[in-house]
Amino acid sequence: xxxxxxxxxxxxxxxxxxxxxxxxxxxxxxxxxxxxxxxxxxxxxxxxxxxxxxxxxxxxxxxxxxxxxxxxxxxxxxxxxxxxxxxxxxxxxxxxxxxxxxxxxxxxxxxxxxxxxxxxxxxxxxxxxxxxxxxxxxxxxxxxxxxxxxxxxxxxxxxxxxxxxxxxxxxxxxxxxxxxxxxxxxxxxxxxxxxxxxxxxxxxxxxxxxxxxxxxxxxxxxxxxxxxxxxxxxxxxxxxxxxxxxxxxxxxxxxxxxxxxxxxxxxxxxxxxxxxxxxxxxxxxxxxxxxxxxxxxxxxxxxx
Amino acid sequence: xxxxxxxxxxxxxxxxxxxxxxxxxxxxxxxxxxxxxxxxxxxxxxxxxxxxxxxxxxxxxxxxxxxxxxxxxxxxxxxxxxxxxxxxxxxxxxxxxxxxxxxxxxxxxxxxxxxxxxxxxxxxxxxxxxxxxxxxxxxxxxxxxxxxxxxxxxxxxxxxxxxxxxxxxxxxxxxxxxxxxxxxxxxxxxxxxxxxxxxxxxxxxxxxxxxxxxxxxxxxxxxxxxxxxxxxxxxxxxxxxxxxxxxxxxxxxxxxxxxxxxxxxxxxxxxxxxxxxxxxxxxxxxxxxxxxxxxxxxxxxxxxxxxxxxxxxxxxxxxxxxxxxxxxxxxxxxxxxxxxxxxxxxxxxxxxxxxxxxxxxxxxxxxxxxxxxxxxxxxxxxxxxxxxxxxxxxxxxxxxxxxxxxxxxxxxxxxxxxxxxxxxxxxxxxxxxxxxxxxxxxxxxxxxxxxxxxxxxxxxxxxxxxxxxxxxxxxxxxxxxxxxxxxxxxxxxxxxxxxxxxxxxxxxxxxxxxxxxxxxxxxxxxxxxxxxxxxxxxxxxxxxxxxxxxxxxxxxxxxxxxxxxxxxxxxxxxxxxxxxxxxxxxxxxxxxxxxxxxxxxxxxxxxxxxxxxxxxxxxxxxxxxxxxxxxxxxxxxxxxxxxx
Numbered sequence: 027x028x029x030x031x032x033x034x035x036x037x038x039x040x041x042x043x044x045x046x047x048x049x050x051x052x053x054x055x056x057x058x059x060x061x062x063x064x065x066x067x068x069x070x071x072x073x074x075x076x077x078x079x080x081x082x083x084x085x086x087x088x089x090x091x092x093x094x095x096x097x098x099x100x101x102x103x104x105x106x107x108x109x110x111x112x113x114x115x116x117x118x119x120x121x122x123x124x125x126x127x128x129x130x131x132x133x134x135x136x137x138x139x140x141x142x143x144x145x146x147x148x149x150x151x152x153x154x155x156x157x158x159x160x161x162x163x164x165x166x167x168x169x170x171x172x173x174x175x176x177x178x179x180x181x182x183x184x185x186x187x188x189x190x191x192x193x194x195x196x197x198x199x200x201x202x203x204x205x206x207x208x209x210x211x212x213x214x215x216x217x218x219x220x221x222x223x224x225x226x227x228x229x230x231x232x233x234x235x236x237x238x239x240x241x242x243x244x245x246x247x248x249x250x251x252x253x254x255x256x257x258x259x260x261x262x263x264x265x266x267x268x269x270x271x272x273x274x275x276x277x278x279x280x281x282x283x284x285x286x287x288x289x290x291x292x293x294x295x296x297x298x299x300x301x302x303x304x305x306x307x308x309x310x311x312x313x314x315x316x317x318x319x320x321x322x323x324x325x326x327x328x329x330x
Numbered sequence: 331x332x333x334x335x336x337x338x339x340x341x342x343x344x345x346x347x348x349x350x351x352x353x354x355x356x357x358x359x360x361x362x363x364x365x366x367x368x369x370x371x372x373x374x375x376x377x378x379x380x381x382x383x384x385x386x387x388x389x390x391x392x393x394x395x396x397x398x399x400x401x402x403x404x405x406x407x408x409x410x411x412x413x414x415x416x417x418x419x420x421x422x423x424x425x426x427x428x429x430x431x432x433x434x435x436x437x438x439x440x441x442x443x444x445x446x447x448x449x450x451x452x453x454x455x456x457x458x459x460x461x462x463x464x465x466x467x468x469x470x471x472x473x474x475x476x477x478x479x480x481x482x483x484x485x486x487x488x489x490x491x492x493x494x495x496x497x498x499x500x501x502x503x504x505x506x507x508x509x510x511x512x513x514x515x516x517x518x519x520x521x522x523x524x525x526x527x528x529x530x531x532x533x534x535x536x537x538x539x540x541x542x543x544x545x546x547x548x549x550x551x552x553x554x555x556x557x558x559x560x561x562x563x564x565x566x567x568x569x570x571x572x573x574x575x576x577x578x579x580x581x582x583x584x585x586x587x588x589x590x591x592x593x594x595x596x597x598x599x600x601x602x603x604x605x606x607x608x609x610x611x612x613x614x615x616x617x618x619x620x621x622x623x624x625x626x627x628x629x630x631x632x633x634x635x636x637x638x639x640x641x642x643x644x645x646x647x648x649x650x651x652x653x654x655x656x657x658x659x660x661x662x663x664x665x666x667x668x669x670x671x672x673x674x675x676x677x678x679x680x681x682x683x684x685x686x687x688x689x690x691x692x693x694x695x696x697x698x699x700x701x702x703x704x705x706x707x708x709x710x711x712x713x714x715x716x717x718x719x720x721x722x723x724x725x726x727x728x729x730x731x732x733x734x735x736x737x738x739x740x741x742x743x744x745x746x747x748x749x750x751x752x753x754x755x756x757x758x759x760x761x762x763x764x765x766x767x768x769x770x771x772x773x774x775x776x777x778x779x780x781x782x783x784x785x786x787x788x789x790x791x792x793x794x795x796x797x798x799x800x801x802x803x804x805x806x807x808x809x810x811x812x813x814x815x816x817x818x819x820x821x822x823x824x825x826x827x828x829x830x831x832x833x834x835x836x837x838x839x840x841x842x843x844x845x846x847x848x849x850x851x852x853x854x855x856x857x858x859x860x861x862x863x864x865x866x867x868x869x870x871x872x873x874x875x876x877x878x879x880x881x882x883x884x885x886x887x888x889x890x891x892x893x894x895x896x897x898x899x900x901x902x903x904x905x906x907x908x909x910x911x912x913x914x915x916x917x918x919x920x921x922x923x924x925x926x927x928x929x930x931x932x933x934x935x936x937x938x939x940x941x942x943x944x945x946x947x948x949x950x951x952x953x954x955x956x957x958x959x960x961x962x963x964x965x966x967x968x969x970x971x972x973x974x
Contacts, residue, residue: 241952288953291921328921330902 028285031057031231034082034222041078041212041219042071043205044198050283051193051300052079052167056228057235058279060190060272061146061166063131063304065312070195072169074213076127083228084221085124085163092134094177098141102151116153121145124161128168132178142166143185163228172311183263183308190272191297192304192312231282238278239288243329247291248273251298251326255306262306262318269305276301291328298323334375335426344465345423345435347458348442352416355446357401360394360413364420371423387421394418408449415442432469439466453841491879498859529727529748530703532769533799539750540597540606541842542762547591547608547645552752552798556772556783557606557764559749561626565662565735567714568728570746573658575624590644596842597639605629606749606764609783610650611643626745626781627651638845651774651781659743659776662735667715673739683777686740687784690733694789698722699729701791701814703803726751726794729786730771737784743776747783752798758832759839767799792817897961898950904965905929905943908972922947939971 031053038049052075055062064072073089080087090101103119120126121142128142145151146166150159168189171178186192198206206212248270256264274289276297281289299319306322307315336342346368353361373379382390394417402410419438425431443459464482471478549555563573593608605614605621607629614621617640620632631639665673672693680686697718705723708716714735717728724732730746737744751770753762772785788795791814794802802810813819862868895903902922909915909929916925923944930940946964949955 239954241954243951286953290923290948290952292923295919295921324918326919328919330899330906330922 028231028283030222030227031283037082037219037222038075038078041215042075043202043212045071045075045195048193048195049075049079051191051297054276054279054283054297055191055300056083056163056165056279057231057282058190058275059163059232059235060275061168061188063186063189063192063312064167064169064195065172065192066169066195067172070197072195073127073129074216075195076125076167077216078219079167080125080127081216081219082222083125084223084225085165085228086161087125087127088120088123089127089129090120091129092131092138094133094135096134096138098138101138101142102145102153105154114154116156116158118158121151122158122161124163125165125167128166130171131168132170132180134179136179136182139179139181140185142168143181143188147188163232172313180309186304187266187268189304190276191300192315193300194312194316235275235279235282237287238281240274240278241288244277244289244291244294245274247326247329248277248294250329251294251302251322254326255302255322260318260322262315262322263308265302265305269302272305273298273301295323332427333429333432335371335423336375338432338469340465341432341435341469344462344469345419345439345442347462347465348439348446349416349419351446351455351458351462352412352419352442355449356409356413356416360417363394364416367420367424371426382424384425387424391418391421394421408445411445415445436466436470453837453844456844498856501856529769529771530705530725532766533703533725533803535766536800537766538598539600539764539766539768540595541756541759541838542596542608542753542764543594543760544608544762545760547593548647552755552762553795555750555752555762555764556609556747556770556785557750557753557768558609558611558627558747559604559606560747561628561774562746562748563658565731565738567663567665567735568708568717568731569713570731570734575626575628578623578625590646592642593645594640594642596845597635597641599635599637599639601634601636603630603632603634605631605641607643608645610645610647612646612649613644614641615644616641625653652779653781654779655743655776659745660738660741662738665714665739666712668719669715669736669739672718673736677740683740683742686742687737687775687777690736690740691789693736694729694733694786699724699790700811701725701729701787701794702807702810704807724790726785726787727771729790730773733784733786734773734775737773737775745774745781747772747774751785751795754798754800756835756838758835759842761839761842763838765800767803770799790814793819896950897965898947901943901961901965901968902926902947904968904972905940922951935974936971939968943968 035046035049035053039046042049052062056079064075066072076087076089090096099119101119101121103117103122105114106117107113108115131139131142134142145160146164149162149164150157152158170181197203251273252265252267252270254260255262273294277289277293280293280297281287284293299316302319302322303316304312305315306318307313349364349368353364370379370382374381395414398405398410398414398417401413404410405414415438419435419442422431422435422438426435439462443463446455447459464486467485468478468482471481560572561575562570563575564571590612595606597606605616607614607627611627611629613623614629616631619639621629621641622632623629631641676686676689680689700723702723703725705725705728706721708721708728710716714732717724718732727748734744734746748769748771750764750768751772752768753764755762770787772783772787774781774783776782785795791802791810793814793816796817797820805813905926906916909925912929912933914929914932920928926940926944926947930937930944933940942964946957946960950957950961
């Protein structure tokens with residue numbers, strides 16, 4: 027099973043260059059059943075990443091470009107009157123996909139943002155009193171510009187919490203850039219690749235992740251991390267128990283990708299910064315949060 | 331990072347407490363100097379005043395030292411050391427700005443508290459000292475630590491057994507150069523002279539002199555308590571001087587006399603040798619050191635009493651001094667004027683000693699004398715005349731001094747006794763507390779073949795004796811005058827003993843026990859304690875407790891780390907200690923598996939066994955596989971491998 031995921035990761039890295047770790051983390055997020063927030067400048071390959079993941083996993087993928095005038099109904103869909111039948115029929119919006127790329131989420135109005143985030147949290151959408159379940163798996167990859175940029179509505183802390191992980195996509199390395207500038211376009215491969223997974227396979231993997239075990243030592247390590255974030259003198263926002271549970275979910279998925287059915291502290295360390303960065307940062311921004319997450323990891327001794 | 335003194339609440343509070351405790355003992359100039367520096371430091375931190383540079387504070391400390399050397403001509407002793415330490419502390423506070431200064435201040439604070447404790451272990455000092463001590467400790471704990479209070483409590487709790495053992499077992503040394511206050515008199519200020527105003531001066535302060543347990547004695551009112559301190563023999567009219575009292579030889583017969591009662595006194599240090607004893611005391615036994623008795627039932631310790639001293643007096647109701655007085659007891663200076671006239675007339679009128687004694691009493695009762703703490707100064711050749719016939723204002727010493735002189739003039743041997751009268755009963759601790767307020771002087775005359783007590787004060791101000799000095803001097807001057815002779819009158823004291831009184835009694839009692847049992851546990855007490863251990867039963871109990879405590883300690887130290895560790899942890903620790911010896915130290919947040927991997931890379935010869943360890947550790951600790959037995963096998967393998 028996870029050889030397929032390894033194939034997926036190596037295949038994707040051929041399209042999105044220099045983003046090996048990020049691709050792996052994005053897959054981890056998917057397997058943990060969470061949603062991903064990518065914060066970075068335009069032009070670092072966010073869209074390509076989502077496209078290639080969508081293609082390789084075979085999940086139904088849609089992209090929603092968020093703008094300031096986008097209404098909730100534009101994403102969710104709405105009731106449309108059918109004159110022949112004399113009734114309203116629900117037309118699902120682009121949100122009704124398995125993998126949704128919410129591009130530049132922080133440019134949308136808070137109202138639209140919260141409609142999306144609510145759908146992410148609950149896995150279903152209510153329109154005019156009727157509840158419509160979203161497809162499964164349901165994986166949202168939202169991108170946002172660094173919030174210092176003009177024309178953005180930064181996501182409130184409580185909504186940041188809805189994302190399991192946050193990532194930064196850095197600029198490609200110099201060697202890669204040289205290759206790209208010479209005219210090599212890895213996106214060309216995008217057309218040729220086909221899905222590696224058949225229907226339902228991803229869902230099965232998601233439920234296998236649930237069976238990965240966490241030993242008391244590892245749980246204690248995570249609890250210690252939470253405890254240290256709450257001490258006086260630590261700059262970041264104190265972590266909630268929910269943050270700890272998110273860390274466990276992500277570590278389980280990472281362990282699964284590694285082909286194990288139990289979690290090591292090493293797995294926790296691999297996902298620690300992406301999971302905790304946006305939670306610790308609060309209104310100081312994800313960048314500061316990631317620094318604090320690093321510091322927290324360094325300061326917390328691993329139980330022996 | 332720069333630190334601020336006043337922002338470190340527990341440090342600032344404790345350190346200033348320690349400074350205040352010492353500051354109360356020093357000359358005002360250094361107290362003011364220190365206070366000024368503290369205020370300045372506060373200003374620097376809160377109001378951004380200019381700070382003194384280290385050069386200036388260094389210079390000031392040299393000046394401080396110079397001033398102390400000029401003032402005391404030495405650095406040894408309590409006062410110069412207090413002064414220097416206090417000044418130095420304030421200067422160090424000025425310099426306070428980093429972690430190192432913090433530690434230095436904490437150390438200095440400990441020194442301040444200890445030197446205070448060295449000289450006064452009163453419970454009233456122990457409480458603030460303890461608080462300051464704990465505060466200094468607390469300030470040392472990093473603010474990042476959770477539950478700092480709990481840690482502090484744990485440290486103190488752990489130190490208790492050690493302190494108890496040290497208390498009983500640590501040898502007490504008596505240092506020949508033990509520091510003295512450098513003054514002839516201690517806190518009590520009692521001296522062996524009777525100048526007009528001397529006793530009144532004593533009675534002006536409320537310092538405690540001693541506590542006495544009289545539960546064995548049939549005494550239940552302060553009126554009956556006459557504490558003899560010293561006997562004065564040389565009359566100068568109104569004032570008296572001690573004169574020579576021979577050392578009384580100790581007779582064996584006295585020691586064997588049965589049916590005596592005992593009482594116990596805990597005397598505050600007074601840097602002198604006076605022992606205050608109840609009238610009727612035959613013999614005194616010091617708990618530590620020697621005492622001797624002088625003629626006229628006066629007792630002295632062999633060395634000055636620098637610490638609280640406990641002694642027992644043997645008391646006999648029927649005991650009286652029957653030593654026949656010599657010529658000394660009739661000597662008086664030449665009398666003049668009205669005094670001489672009065673003596674001549676009285677002598678002619680009353681030929682017998684009994685009649686003369688009555689006439690004397692009538693003289694004090696009939697004249698309108700005023701008993702007051704502020705009689706004004708007497709002096710010159712006619713002071714006796716001026717007191718007896720003109721001003722007639724005096725304190726007990728004036729009445730006693732004049733009475734004894736007049737008695738001698740009439741041919742009756744007399745002497746003046748100075749000491750204390752009365753005291754205040756503490757129902758909580760069932761002891762009498764005698765303070766400076768109770769300072770008193772009275773007379774003994776030789777009549778009918780024995781020495782008898784005569785207290786002229788009781789004719790002039792009987793109320794003083796009935797209600798006790800404490801209550802009497804709390805009255806207004808006006809009330810004292812009006813009610814002095816009205817022994818039925820009582821000051822309004824509210825409804826009996828108030829809660830506040832109770833707290834006072836309780837604290838006083840606690841302090842007594844504290845000084846008695848802890849502070850005075852010196853070499854002799856220690857010796858007798860160890861001797862009492864020869865009692866087999868006690869020995870067994872103590873031995874058992876010791877063994878149990880030892881076992882607990884050993885158990886803790888042994889099993890805290892190893893016994894509770896699981897197999898893979900033991901294995902990992904074995905590898906870790908080997909790795910540390912090879913100078914491969916675990917890094918921040920390095921997981922065990924990462925460390926083992928790194929160790930294997932750095933020591934290729936151990937790579938195979940290390941990966942085995944790593945694999946085992948991984949499965950056991952994280953995958954929670956039941957691998958019983960395998961751990962010890964790998965441990966043995968590892969031990970074998972690590973030896974090569």
